Amino acid sequence: GNSVTQMEGPVTLSEEAFLTINCTYTATGYPSLFWYVQYPGEGLQLLLKATKADDKGSNKGFEATYRKETTSFHLEKGSVQVSDSAVYFCALSSYNQGGKLIFGQGTELSVKP
Amino acid sequence: GAVVSQHPSRVICKSGTSVKIECRSLDFQATTMFWYRQFPKQSLMLMATSNEGSKATYEQGVEKDKFLINHASLTLSTLTVTSAHPEDSSFYICSASAVANTEAFFGQGTRLTVV
Numbered sequence: 001g002n003s004v005t006q007m008e009g010p011v012t013l014s015e016e017a018f019l020t021i022n023c024t025y026t027a028t029g030y031p032s033l034f035w036y037v038q039y040p041g042e043g044l045q046l047l048l049k050a051t052k053a054d055d056k057g058s059n060k061g062f063e064a065t066y067r068k069e070t071t072s073f074h075l076e077k078g079s080v081q082v083s084d085s086a087v088y089f090c091a092l093s094s095y096n097q098g099g100k101l102i103f104g105q106g107t108e109l110s111v112k113p
Numbered sequence: 114g115a116v117v118s119q120h121p122s123r124v125i126c127k128s129g130t131s132v133k134i135e136c137r138s139l140d141f142q143a144t145t146m147f148w149y150r151q152f153p154k155q156s157l158m159l160m161a162t163s164n165e166g167s168k169a170t171y172e173q174g175v176e177k178d179k180f181l182i183n184h185a186s187l188t189l190s191t192l193t194v195t196s197a198h199p200e201d202s203s204f205y206i207c208s209a210s211a212v213a214n215t216e217a218f219f220g221q222g223t224r225l226t227v228v
Binding site for chain 2: 036041042043044045046049089093099100101102103104105106108
């Protein structure tokens with residue numbers, strides 16, 4: 001079945017450091033891929049998405065490129081801020097599954113001043 | 114963007130009682146709503162999918178008699194945790210999508226604590 005695997009956390013970085021959170025997936029067909037962010041005690045917010053191969057999703061300085069050849073959707077940011085501290089989830093949705101999402105295990109990011 | 118409101122945000126109940134959680138789409142009609150459960154420091158696990166006017170489809174391992182889901186209108190779905198026990202304590206999150214095969218929007222989640 002479909003699945004998503006993320007790099008394990010927690011990840012601790014200093015402010016202005018470069019961030020990469022790896023995400024790989026297994027799916028039949030051509031899924032849509034997402035990154036969600038969850039701040040402490042809150043629900044999920046969509047950070048970015050990509051719906052087809054080679055698409056690049058971007059938002060708030062974060063980027064991720066849909067790589068079908070490596071089945072990956074790694075999240076990157078050039079310079080993190082303390083306010084980026086949160087848990088990040090990679091997820092996929094298959095076309096015939098509507099809005100049903102399969103999530104990775106989440107990666108906790110802590111940015112220190 | 115589309116707004117999904119979940120209520121309550123936090124609830125504490127006694128063991129053996131039932132708790133109802135509401136999920137509302139405020140500015141769109143949700144044909145499909147999803148209920149997820151999240152244990153501390155873990156990922157979200159889909160519990161069930163509900164379509165307006167029909168019975169919910171539960172994921173394997175989820176007790177349908179314990180987690181009652183109703184989707185009586187295009188803007189409201191409810192999850193009732195019946196005869197709650199401490200092991201039901203968790204973070205429950207709903208999401209809603211307007212049209213099949215489109216993006217789903219998340220509520221802010223409900224922290225349930227059973228004492």
